[in-house]
Every structure is written in C-alpha cells, then in structure tokens.
Amino acid sequence: MTTVHQTSEDLLLRYAAGQLRPAPALVVASHIAMSQSSRAILTQFENVGGALIEEQPMAELSAGLFEQTLARIGDSVPQQSIAKTYDYSHLAMGVTLPEPLTRRKIGPWKWLGPGMRFARIEMPEDPDHNLVLLRVPSGRALPEHSHSGEEFTLVVKGSFHDETGRYMVGDLIGEDEETDHTPVVDEGGECICLASIEGPMRIKSWLGRLAQPFIGL
Numbered sequence: 001m002t003t004v005h006q007t008s009e010d011l012l013l014r015y016a017a018g019q020l021r022p023a024p025a026l027v028v029a030s031h032i033a034m035s036q037s038s039r040a041i042l043t044q045f046e047n048v049g050g051a052l053i054e055e056q057p058m059a060e061l062s063a064g065l066f067e068q069t070l071a072r073i074g075d076s077v078p079q080q081s082i083a084k085t086y087d088y089s090h091l092a093m094g095v096t097l098p099e100p101l102t103r104r105k106i107g108p109w110k111w112l113g114p115g116m117r118f119a120r121i122e123m124p125e126d127p128d129h130n131l132v133l134l135r136v137p138s139g140r141a142l143p144e145h146s147h148s149g150e151e152f153t154l155v156v157k158g159s160f161h162d163e164t165g166r167y168m169v170g171d172l173i174g175e176d177e178e179t180d181h182t183p184v185v186d187e188g189g190e191c192i193c194l195a196s197i198e199g200p201m202r203i204k205s206w207l208g209r210l211a212q213p214f215i216g217l
Helices: 009-016 022-034 036-054 065-076 206-215
Strands: 110-113 116-120 129-136 145-147 151-157 160-162 165-167 172-175 191-198 201-203
Touching: 009 022, 009 036, 022 036, 022 129, 022 151, 022 172, 022 191
Parallel strands: none
Antiparallel strands: 110 116, 116 129, 129 191, 145 201, 151 172, 151 191, 160 165
C-alpha cells in the first residue's frame, strides 16, 4: 500500500513531469495550492527540469513553427473555459475550495450512504477516473473497501483516520490496489474530501456491493 501524508516527493515529481492523468493531477494541484511546503518542493523540481532543458543542444526549427504552435494551442483550448469560474453556493460546504477546482463544474450532492453524500466534478478528458467531493458526517465510517486502481484523496475540511493514520486539512493520501481500509471521520465535525478514483471501489459488504451500481463509484 502507498500512503502519502502531506506530500510525497515521488508524487510531486510525477506531477512536475506531467506523468499523472488529468483527474489525479487536479487533486495534486489542489494539494499544492493548500501546502506551502509542497509548492517549495515543486518549484525545486521545476527549476531542475528547466536547467536540464537549457543544457540540451539547440535544434534547427522550420520557419513559422512558433506561430503554428501558438495557433494550435489556441484551437485546443475553448476560449470560454479559460477564465470561467463557477458558483458553488448550492453545495453549502462552509469552506473555500482550492483554486484549481474553481474552473470545474461540480454537480449537486447525491446519496452515498446514511448521512453521506458525494458530488461529481466534471472531467470529460479523463473518463477512466471518478473525480468527486465526498461529504461524511462526524463519527461516520465509510464502508470497508479496497481499490481497483490508484486513488488520491485530499482533505478539504475536517479530518478522518484509518488503519494507516490520521489525516487533516491539506493532507494528501494515495492508495492503490493493495489498500484495504475503513476511513472513519473524526468527532467534532464533518469531513469533506476531494478524491480521484481510478476504476470502481471494491466494497467488502454485500449491502455496499448491492448499492454500488446505482451510486456509480
């Protein structure tokens, strides 16, 4: 099992190198926006990468290549999405979401379990991942489960604990196929997390497996 508490330099290196899919990359970017120490580490990686690029020999470029590249970039990014932000008042979370999320459309809360809700975040460019906000009340436990792929979870509000430790606001937790755990929200307030889930969760209880097709996680 892979556990990331606060940050993992390997994970930040994957992010800096562009090796993460869009959904997990958004979770990591949101963590970086909430963590000064992670921003400092990322800056170091980017500086090293820039220095390595500068050491490479110059190559001959065809005439007009720069202008063609700019034109393609402009064609590939919808203009209305560049500066668009969304109103999340319908979510009534009582917390400000990290900046990387502000340009993503978030749907309404849906039933996940007794007292528990989830909201889908639009990520059409990464259909293999579920990108969601999870909202769980104080003292409530998610069903025991494992994973069919990588999962990255960022604590946005509150805190929770499982077999590997306790996680608070800004903490980033990474899990894989070997994970088998039961997250429990700490007493004293609800917990809201941003999660990127690759493939379906492997829920242990028969009741959870029965409800899973209707939930879609």
